[in-house]
Amino acid sequence: MRTAAHHSLSWWLLALIPLAFLGLFFLWPLGSVLVHGLFDGGFDVAGTWAVVTSSRTADAVVTTALLASAGTVGSVLLGVPGAYVLYRLRWRGQRAVRAVVAVPFVLPTIVVAAAFSALLGRSGPLGLLGLDQSVAAIIAALVFYNVSVVVRVVGGAWAGLDPATAAAAATLGADRRRVFAHVTLPALVPAIASAASVVFLFCATAFGVVLVLGGTRVRTLETEIYLQVNQFLDLRAAAVLSILQIVFVALALWLSAAARRRRERVLGGRSLDGTRPFVRADAWVAAPVLLTLGVLVAAPMYALVERSLRTLDGHGFDHYMALFGEPGRTVLPVSVAQAAVNSLVTAAIAAAVACVVGQVVAALLTRRSRRSGALDAVVMLPLGVSAVVVGLGMLLTLNRPVLGIDLRGSWWLVAMAQAVVALPLVVRTLVPSARAIDPRLRFAAATLGASPWRVWTRVDWPLLRRAFGLAVGFAFAIALGEFGATTFVARPDRPTLPTAIYRLLGRPGIESIGMAFAAAVVLAAMTAAIMMVSERMRTQVGADL
């Protein structure tokens, strides 16, 4: 049994890598947010309570709940018919349309915000609706961002529904409407609930979209944390609000876990083809649904591109050229092109860190056990804490020398914050591939004389390489578009592309705003390119196994 003890020791030694990383850049900052919020130089219930009960806080909580609910309802109302047309029905060109509908979800939030502000702003194509800085604009952006989640999750369930059940109900005398209400819809409820709870979580933690489109008028918990830090310099209030946000997110996560458990129970692992070919009569449903989805996805993107090209006298590439020039000290201390380079460098470091740490975690999680379950839970924690809270925590903690090293304003802290945000997704990408490798393949290598390290390099790594490439792509895209944590940690003189876009959006004048839109188009193109390369990697992974 000496070998077992040895194994256990090396497992824990290896686990020190992710635990140290998360401890320093996530758990400690999170802890200091809690301490700051509750104690602040002494246990001060009254001070905490004053923040919790202030009218600003109540306002932010109500707005957060309202926006999240409205965004969820909107996504479901549009997503369920979309799921029917794009997944239950079968028609030519469907795959391309599905891909288009999925595009918004991979866009950085600052790009979505810029696109809606281009569409609804005073000089935008829909400017005369007067929706700028309104709740309706934010809800539309949230639906734009999240509708694809509902379409995909509900569509997957709908495509696997047994059509025989509906046929049976029809033979029992149910007309089409009653078949839908009494047979189809109840069968879809678990999938809808599961998708809705995920969308609710995304909407409740939406930051960039609310900050840009809401301005100072519409404030959620997330943006209120930011405003307290940046405008009122009240770290105490920000910390208390962060605690409220953690509670809020925990509630949303708990709901989503409950919904997922129910869905798994219903699905039960069966898979059958419940799709049917498109017939002419379907056009009455398909046309309005596709039109609505098309307008929702295309209009903001069109407005963004159009306004990035719009100049004082017609259209041209002036704003794109201006990205390379110095915009003037009061707007941005460096050119937007320099900010893009900063972004690429930090995102590359963040992706490398997240993927190396994620790979170690995946290796440790390959064999299921109680300790690997515990590690899994710790690594997934950043998912349950909004990026804004992560950023605030880093600002509070690492703003002083740590172990004799002065981290203050270190530019690579941005990369670490982005790596923390990307890590859970990296782990979720790698672990299934690592678990898909038959453990007996490793035993076969061991009986041929391969030590555990060589088993990893000669068997695991060659089989995981493509999944690793996919994870690198995802992590890079996430880091590139990361806004919530980055705004807190990025130094003003070293902006990333998203923070530069945010700064430019807030400046008056067609020059600044035009540059903001041009920069957003560039960021969207960069993200799309990365996602396309990664997705190619994914299909190759599928072909291999």
Place this chain on the structure above:
Amino acid sequence: MNHSTQNAASRAGSAPAGLEVRDVRVVYPGTPPVVAVEGATLSVAPGETVALLGPSGCGKSSLLGAIVGIVPVAAGAILWDGSDVTAVPVHRRGFGLVFQDGQLFPHRSLARNVAFGLEMAGIAREERRARVEELLDLVGLEGYGARAVTELSGGQRQRVALARSLAPRPRLLALDEPLSSLDADLRARLAVDVRDILAAAGTAAIVVTHDPAEAEVMASRVLRMADGRLL
């Protein structure tokens, strides 16, 4: 091989050469823990092939795993030429294992599958290539070296698995139901082949099987097992 076993035998005095399994017990954790093997004692002489015969779930694969080192031993000892190897990790034990479904490395060609153990042993490229050729010859797959393992039939895969395990000259070869994933016709033919290949290689071997006919063909001695105990 012969030389070294003689040395070991003279050093250990009366200790028998080859494999000796003493009172081995295998327990799988759980509530309650499952005792898969209880008090198993057996020996395999150098060059001998022994079959472990029993119905599925009788613990024969667990016993084989314990001998090779991929299943932890709860009690008892495993010895080779009189020295205790119970605590020696799998990759230093020098026991080969052939799985029921081959478990070939999907990312390596046929030849590079066979070469794996030789690479681990740090054998030079030229010598490695010669040994791979020799083994592909032995299992009747000469000239197939560059093929991808995904292109092979079930029978060919098991031949490759056998060649791969034999390549680094293991002290003992364990075969876990090596033929049961194949169809009946192929099984009968391959059983004879396996016996001849093992005889030609001169390796001590343990074959786990649930088929009495197969056990008779492949092994010189048959041990029966039921409910975790050797009969």
